[in-house]
Amino acid sequence: MREFTLITDVNTDVHPAYAEKEGIIILPQYYYFEDGVIYGDELLMDEDTFYARLAAGETAKSSGVNPDRAKRTFEEELKKGKDILAIICSSGLSMSYNTCKNVGEELMNEYPGSRIIVMDSLSESGGAGLMLYVARDMQKEGKSMEEIRDYIESIKQDFQGLFVVDDLRYLVRGGRLSPFSGAFGTMLDIKPILYLNEEGKIVPLKKVRTRKRAINELLRIAKEMDPDPRYIYVIHTHNEPSAQELADRIEAELGIKVDRQYNLGILNNTIGAHTGPNALGFGFLARKKWTDVKL
Secondary structure (H helix, E strand, C coil): CEEEEEEEEHHHHHCCCHHHHHHHHHEEEEEEEECCCEECCCCCCCCCHHHHHHHHCCCCCCEECCCCHHHHHHHHHHCCCCCCEECCCCCCCHHHHHHHHEEEEEHHHHHHCCCEEEEECCCCCCHHHHHHHHHHHHHHHCCHHHHHHHHHHHHHEEEEEEEEEEHHHHHCCCCCHHHHHHHHHHCCEEEEEEECCCCEEEEEEEECCHHHHHHHHHHHHHHHCCCCEEEEEECCCCCCCHHHHHHHHHHHHHHHCCCCCEEEECCCCCHHHHHHHEEHHHHHHEEEHHHHHCC
């Protein structure tokens, strides 16, 4: 069995320190404001500046993985004699999966004998990123790409991502919420709990008044779904104290230890453009189904 490299994209929010330690390659996605300067690869914007510009009323837009960049990255691994298993963010939210799939098919023709598997996670951020953690654990156990693919496909719908946003106007700007619903929800201090559905799209799971109640519901729902204690990831935008507090509550109320070094991270700016600051949530691998949860 040939060696293989795990590849993902930034929208799965695999922790950069974990990726570096485990040899996982992260492809960039891109974001830009009205001035047209493109960030996401060599040029990055710090989160303080990014969210300050959003708060000032600027609209950030995003684009997926660049085909040339993906091809160069894949080809470098093939030239080392390695195959590739790529797990990419949801095709329901980005063209990155289709881009990587097309690049993979093209390169397998150019490099006979090579093997490239590109998977659609149908998820985003923490929920998608945990698929890479599972894949890496299986890789270290000596499992093949095909075995890892088949296993993750069989449990793909069990990777959950639940989060709450602080300000609905960013979802309205990004077209994920109607202006009427956004204005009405803001007036009533409604904090929708959002999740990734089976089609890989962000949809409201439940509407809760006040942020405190919404976070309580996040924890209650997750507890009912019985998370696998090995795979949980806390994610936030521009508010680490809230993320640390949520991790504390996960440990106290769910009995699950959160690795603060590799399993607590910042939502990347490409997604943050649509959530705004102070979004908070977590991804986990559920051992029970939605049918087991009282909503």
